[in-house]
Amino acid sequence: KQEVTQIPAALSVPEGENLVLNCSFTDSAIYNLQWFRQDPGKGLTSLLLIQSSQREQTSGRLNASLDKSSGRSTLYIAASQPGDSATYLCAVSRYGGATNKLIFGTGTLLAVQP
Amino acid sequence: ETGVTQTPRHLVMGMTNKKSLKCEQHLGHNAMYWYKQSAKKPLELMFVYSLEERVENNSVPSRFSPECPNSSHLFLHLHTLQPEDSALYLCASSQDTQGWAGELFFGEGSRLTVL
Numbered sequence: 014k015q016e017v018t019q020i021p022a023a024l025s026v027p028e029g030e031n032l033v034l035n036c037s038f039t040d041s042a043i044y045n046l047q048w049f050r051q052d053p054g055k056g057l058t059s060l061l062l063i064q065s066s067q068r069e070q071t072s073g074r075l076n077a078s079l080d081k082s083s084g085r086s087t088l089y090i091a092a093s094q095p096g097d098s099a100t101y102l103c104a105v106s107r108y109g110g111a112t113n114k115l116i117f118g119t120g121t122l123l124a125v126q127p
Numbered sequence: 128e129t130g131v132t133q134t135p136r137h138l139v140m141g142m143t144n145k146k147s148l149k150c151e152q153h154l155g156h157n158a159m160y161w162y163k164q165s166a167k168k169p170l171e172l173m174f175v176y177s178l179e180e181r182v183e184n185n186s187v188p189s190r191f192s193p194e195c196p197n198s199s200h201l202f203l204h205l206h207t208l209q210p211e212d213s214a215l216y217l218c219a220s221s222q223d224t225q226g227w228a229g230e231l232f233f234g235e236g237s238r239l240t241v242l
Contacts, residue, residue: 017169047231056133056217057233102170104231114160114183115231117170 015040019103019118026093027126034088034121036103041081044106047115048077048088051100060101061088093125130154131234133218139240140208148203148237150218158223159201160231161193164215176201177223208241215239 016039026032036046045064049057061070061077063086069078076089090097100122104115131152140146152159161173175183176195190212192204201218215236221229 045230049233054215054236054238056131056235057219059230059232062230104170114172114175115170116172119167119169 015043015105015107015116017103017105017116017118019101019121021121022119023122023124025124025126028093028095030093030125031089031091032093032123034090034101034103034123036086036088036118038084038086038105038116041084043081046077046079046086046106047104048075048086049102049104051102051120053100057102090123093123095125095127098123098125131218131220131232133216133234133237135237136235137238137240139242140205141242142208142210144208145204145206147205148216148218148239150201150203150234152199152201152218152220152232154220154222154232156220156222156229156232157198158221158229159195159198160219160221161201161203162217162219162233164217164236166214170217174203205239208239210241213239213241 018037020035047062048060051057063070063079074091079086100120102120104117107114134149158177160175163171173187174193179195190207194202217236218234219231221231223229
């Protein structure tokens with residue numbers, strides 16, 4: 014059974030700092046891995062999608078890497094800003110079938126202090 | 128309107144009520160999903176529809192009944208719920224082709240409180 018773990022559960026950093034969020038999964042047979050952001054009481058916003066054949070994806074100040082063989086992904090946020098404060102969720106797609114059934118971690122709650 | 132829209136955003140109901148959550152996607156996607164998010168637990172996949180056909184039901188109690196009348200609309204009918212069913216219910220959609228899972232796009236969620 015696929016399990017997704019995110020470390021740390023919570024993180025507080027001063028504005029401007031570069032930071033790394035970690036995600037690990039137990040079964041390497043995945044289609045893709047997706048990073049999301051969730052603001053309090055809101056839905057999920059997709060940040061980056063990495064297909065299983067890819068090693069990394071970049072969008073602005075965000076860079077996500079994938080090491081499928083070791084079951085790990087990292088989300089790197091450069092020059093953090095108070096507006097980056099949110100919960101960051103990692104999810105892997107379960108292999109097989111015609112639809113994208115994501116298995117989620119419990120998230121990392123990020124607070125960027127001004 | 129674009130993206131994935133969920134209504135109502137907030138719902139309070141008694142255990143004997145019947146209510147429905149609605150989801151509409153304007154992205155032209157072919158798959159839709161219901162997820163449940165409870166406090167301090169990972170999001171749980173409840174139902175998956177592909178081309179209006181239910182392809183997954185993750186052991187969800189029968190008091191939750193999904194309906195997908197077309198590829199743009201998804202409903203979750205609620206009946207005789209329990210207080211522990213209080214949660215944020217999230218709808219999502221994706222464009223999937225065989226063997227290639229697409230990116231998921233989520234709505235803002237419906238916050239359900241069962242008294």
